[in-house]
Amino acid sequence: MTKTGLAGVGRMGSGMLTNMRKGGIDAVGFDIRPAGEFGNLPVTNDADAFANGLTTLITVVRDMVQTDEVLFGPQGFVLRATDLETIIVSSTLSPKYVRALRDRIPDHINLIDAPMSGAQVGAIEGTLAFMVGGDDAPVEAAWPLFEAMGSNIHRMGGFGDGIQTKVLNNLLCASHTVMTRLILDWASDADLDHGKLLALVEKATGQNWFASRFEQIEFARQGYETGNTVAILEKDVAAALDAAPEGADTALPELLKQMLHNLEPMD
Template sequence: MIGVAGCGRMGAPMLGALCRAGFDARGFDIRPPREFGALSEHMTDDAAAFAAGLETLLTVVRDVPQTEDVLFGAQGFVRTASLRRIILCSTLSPRYVLALRARLPEQITLIDAPMSGAQIAAEEARLSFMLGGEDSDLDAAQPLFAAMGSHFHRMGGFGAGMQAKVLNNLLAASHTAMTRLVLDWAEQAGLDQRKLLDLIHTSSGQNWFASGFNQIEFARDGMDDDNTIGILVKDVESALDAAPEDADTALPRTVQALLRTLEPYPSSS
């Protein structure tokens, strides 16, 4: 059985995609199954029930503390399930991910497979996966990724996918912060937002966030620890945790600080 731990805005549609593709899959979340609508029959908030028959675990929780709970702590599926494979889809510090190998039984296959594309891509099963692991392990898991995504980037051995993801998210964070700043300045200057976004899309300032501004679910969010802006702040920290010893971290810290100041858009100022 395949299990998805952490069925939030990304994990729930990923579970849905696996079920639609015919996989024997169920989801675990601390929220009761009734909150998941059509997915409720595939959901449980009972850790023991989730662990029964669980062989492949996909973790899509928020951060390292929640990953610790899923693997070793409150849920402790490494202890309670007969796991054969763990696929890490959360965005975590690459240093933390690499250290997991020594903490887990050798017979458990480890793959890091963080994804990109926001909720809309998860709902449409067209996520981009950044993959780290042995080629044979990635080959065996490819049907799962194919059910949930449309782009698959094999970055190297275990941990390489996570390193690529945090670097990608550094750019995503900078695009988010700077696009929002540009739109605020444009409003002050009296520019039409739609016309400016159309211009950016076909000009040198083009970026994923600006091009998808009206489709990306978090585009107008302000900073909150529990939303995607807060997750971007966390992801920048994950990248900084794995930065080279002599790296200049001033620019990432500035982007992180800008994200922390974001208010719901349009700004009330």
């Protein structure tokens, strides 16, 4: 028997868990919040119950601190889940941190990094893009999980290559977010219709994911607040900067990070 568990049933994890179950995967969730907050989803905050029989663990928590808590700290599923065979890291974290996990986790546990892109709307629709890194056999075994949650699954290479790809992708996402919001602000100042402008951008050279799905993206109008999606995107830019090549020009990513931090809510 195998048991798949997802730790971090939040903005992204809730849709991911829902779609695995829709796909016939008997997956369960773990979150530190009370189980009653998750409706009909099978979610527990009992670490022992979650760990019992767990063979595949997917982590979708916010950052490195929470990932450490799940793997080694209060939850400590690396040791608590004695049947654990595979860990899939789907949070967007520093590539340096992710690659270093191999030395911290026993060799008998397979490690896959599979961060995703597509925002909450993609998690709900089951259309996420996954960037997958890891050894061939465990990746092949986990492939049905990715297919249940996403529609664009990309095999990027060995362990750590998925997250390296993701932080580079998110540098572009950050630039699209900042610049799309800027042109909409400038459009308001010029009394231009936002809908007409976005429709034009969709068919012109400025086309990008953020502008194309502006009305569906849950954080499109958000300003920066600690813990919200704009703050998470700022964190992702910081993760990319942490893995920047030695001597690289980081001026533009640093500016993007600051602009995200300064972003104000949009009416």
